[in-house]
């Protein structure tokens with residue numbers, strides 16, 4: 001039996017920035033292929049490098065990398081997000097990115113990175129962990145469920161110009177027009193009622 005190459009997980013540092021930016025770009029391209037309207041911002045590697053450089057200095061953020069034989073096999077980016085009155089949650093840790101390079105997938109690199117990211121968020125006082133997964137990313141949805149996460153929200157979107165995205169969902173079954181209920185008539189159709197004196 002071939003033994004899997006061992007890997008270590010450690011905090012990321014400045015030297016990791018080029019590899020982190022490459023992996024982040026791949027993750028962004030993966031999402032663009034799912035739905036290029038929802039995932040429409042395409043930052044280049046330089047933008048990711050600058051972004052992660054700042055995150056390395058932020059106490060609310062943590063970047064961990066999995067390393068094997070001097071190569072990065074994957075990374076996780078977690079950050080405490082503040083209370084949100086529009087999202088109705090108190091400050092909570094988020095897993096923003098989790099990525100494992102293709103040759104390393106299904107070797108438990110992802111679950112180890114996730115475990116360490118979650119432990120870090122717990123240690124710095126987060127009441128739980130949130131994350132968002134693309135609707136098309138069935139592998140990741142299965143993976144996170146297996147790791148204890150439950151679904152809390154369904155994000156939705158309407159596009160004003162409806163060119164299909166690269167990997168659009170399959171079309172829904174056609175609707176039989178006779179099965180559609182007539183639209184209810186609006187209760188008021190006249191001109192504006194006189195203003196009371």
Ligand SMILES: CC(C)(COP(=O)(O)OP(=O)(O)OC[C@H]1O[C@@H](n2cnc3c(N)ncnc32)[C@H](O)[C@@H]1OP(=O)(O)O)[C@@H](O)C(=O)NCCC(=O)NCCS
Pocket residue numbers: 027096097098099100101104105106107108109110111112133137139140143146
């Ligand atoms: C999702 C992802 C992080 C999982 O990482 P991974 O290192 O492959 O996962 P692990 O090896 O730790 O897998 C843990 C479990 O999930 C299962 N699993 C992982 N990938 C799977 C797949 N493609 N199909 C079926 N099962 C899978 C493994 O069998 C394993 O099960 P086990 O614990 O019973 O052995 C990885 O596939 C990835 O980086 N994907 C691309 C980026 C992405 O989509 N990120 C998530 C959204 S931000």
